[in-house]
Amino acid sequence: MMVTWDDFVWFAAAAVALWAAGAVAAFRRRGGWAMAATVAGICVYAAFVAAFWAGLQSPPLRTAGETRLWYALFVVVAGLATYVRWRYRWILLFTTVMAAVFAAMNILKPEIHDQTLMPALQSAWFVPHVTVYMFSYGVLGCAFLLGVAGMVARSTDYLDTADSMVYVGTAFLTLGMLSGALWAKEAWGDYWSWDPKETWAAVTWGIYLIYIHLRLRSRDSHPRLAALLLVAGFAGLQMCWYGVGLLPSAQDSLHVYS
Amino acid sequence: MGKSGIYMMVWIAYIAAACLCQALFGRFPVDAFAFPVNVAVTLLWAVCSWVVWRERKPAWLVALLLSPQTTLVLLAAFVAVCLVQGFCGDRLSSAWWFVAVVAALLTHLLFVTLRGVRRGRSRLVRFALIHLGLLLALGGGFWGAPDTHQWRMAVREDEPTREAVDGEGRMAYMGHELRLERFSTETYPDGTPKSHVAEIEIDGGGKATLAVNHPYALSWRDDLYLMGSTPHYCIVAWVSQPWKYVQCAGVWMLMAGAVLLFVQGVGRKTTKGGQA
Known part of the structure; x- marks a missing residue:
């Protein structure tokens, strides 16, 4: 039996349900169950990717829809790695929501299944580069919220948690940036x-x-400056993600793919 | 004024001097530092830094270059320089103030790395990978910029060519003759291109297969890239970048450091005024 996009909804629903169960277990401080459910969800989702790959007889990396398959998978894998290492109770919920959004896009917008990728994006670096960036954006977005909360409440209690998130987020941001650099060398010299x-x-x-x-x-010292830096960093992320496209100076950018 | 204030004033004066140079002399003469000048200057910089570090003289310079205040000021200056570039869109990497900030950042990185490694601090591997990696990645780009060149060639089927054009429209004649042997485009069922592949004949004999994201190594420093095509010829970029190995080593070290940053998390912290 050949697995096609028509089957995706069942696999995605089962995987997201397992990931959500893992997120709930994490909130209830049941680490073993959280990891088991999340791994089970990853296996279900990966089974679809593997069967779909076998049916296509080539890696599912040709279309926008196919790349979103990988985003969802890797975001959850990154979240699980962060949970295993740091036991942040919220991280699995956060990655479940992100993965569900990517899966939902594939279900609700079937036109992207055939939306082909231009040759420049046909690279093994594409998925890891985008996925780790998205994960870092999410984690640093949480750090931004803590920074704002700290400023509003005039409290420094939030900054210790923000530190942990900034370390995780910056690690992934660095990996995203450097994987982009390695890809740029292959593509543009x-x-x-x-x-x-x-x-x-x-x-x-x-x-x-x-x-x-x-x-x-x-x-x-300087808690207010630290909080302001979290806000400035988040503004930088928005510029980097989509804001740069609005600048007249960026119209000749190598990163314009349309 | 405390030490921190004095350090900040020194760096502001330094950057102001670079801005003055920019106003007086225009662009920084990057080309004047092409090989072997850049190698000599890099060695001189490294040796001088090592001597200053080892002798701790002049003491004020060592203190300045190891100050946490310097880290913050230079990172802020770097962000400011990038912001100017980000908003105006011009490549400002040959501006005096850009060169001055990166040179100071590299020197600071070298001093901090030497101190960190010498001290045998906690999380030494992570510290060394991140700081040395950044030093190599940034330094490779900085010191190697005068030796990095990119030319475009229109490679045709009918006749071999050596002619190339650089980014400023200057004509050059390359050391090898290229001719397009075959060009093919694979398409998706809807007709949009999936991949382009060009087979290039080099000097009438050797063959090179070029595709997007798949360059061809012509020599240890030169690579060929497929950049575009028309029905009659393809555009090949000839990139010469002898310092790429330094940058590559730096990038991978920094990536390994980033993994450790994730695994080890927030480092040991000290109380007010101290440094971890």
Whole structure:
């Protein structure tokens, strides 16, 4: 029996249900159940990807819909790795929602199943580059919310948790940026060409490095500046993700694919 | 004014001096630092830094270059420089102030790395991978910029060519003759292109297969890239980048450091005024 997109809804529903069960278990501090349910969801989802791959007789990386298959899978894998290591109770819920959105896009917008990828995007770096970036955006988005909460409540209690998120987010942001650099070398001949998108990535990365070094220097002083850096970093992420496309200076960017 | 204030003033004066140079002399003469000048300058920089670090003289310079305040000021300056570039869109990597900020950042990174490794600090492997990796990745791009060149060639089927054009429209003649042997485009069922493949004949004998995302290594420093095509010829980019190995090593070290940053998380912290 050949697995096609028609079967995706069943696999996706089962996987998301298992991931949601894992997220609930994590909130109830049942770590074993959380990991077991999440791994089971990953297996169900990966089974679809493997069967779909076998049916296509080539890696499912040709269309926008197929790349979203991988986004959902890797976001949950990254979330599970973060949970296993750091036991953040919220992380599995967060990655479940992200993965569900990607899966829902494939179910609700079937036209993207055939939306082909241009040759420049046909690279093994494409999925890991996008996935780790998206995961880091999500985690750093949470750090931004904590920064805002801290400023509103005039409290420094949030910053210790924000530190942990910034470390995780910056680690993934770095991996995303550097996987992009390795891909750029393969595609365009240089690791870094100060293209507008790359420049904004450097801005964002630099802001989080300032945050980390400010907090390393002294965790008690400048809490307001630390919170402001979380806000500035999040603004940088938005510029990097879609804001850069609105700038007139970015119209000749190498990263414009349409 | 405290030490922190003085350090900040020093760096502001340094960056202001670079801006003054920009106003007086225009672009930084990147080409004047092409091989072997850049190698000599890099070695001189490394040796001088090592001597200053080892002798701890002048003491004020060592203190300045190891100060946590310097880390914050230089990172902020780097972000500011990138912001200017991000909004105006021009490639400002040959501006005096850009060069000045990156040179200072590299020197600071070198000093901090030497101190961290010497101290045998906690999470030493992570620290070394991140800082040394960044030093190599950033330094490889910075010191190697004068030796990095990219030319475009229109490679035709009917006759071999050596002619190439650089980014500023200057004509050059390359060391090898290229001719397009075959060009094919694989399409999806809806007719949109899936992949382009060009087979290039080099110097009448050797064959190279080029595809998007799949360059061909012409030599240890030169690579050929397929950048575009028309019905009669394809556009090949000839990239010469001898420092790519330094950058590549730096990128992989930094990636390994990022993995450890995730695994090890927030480091040991100290109280006010201290440094982890």
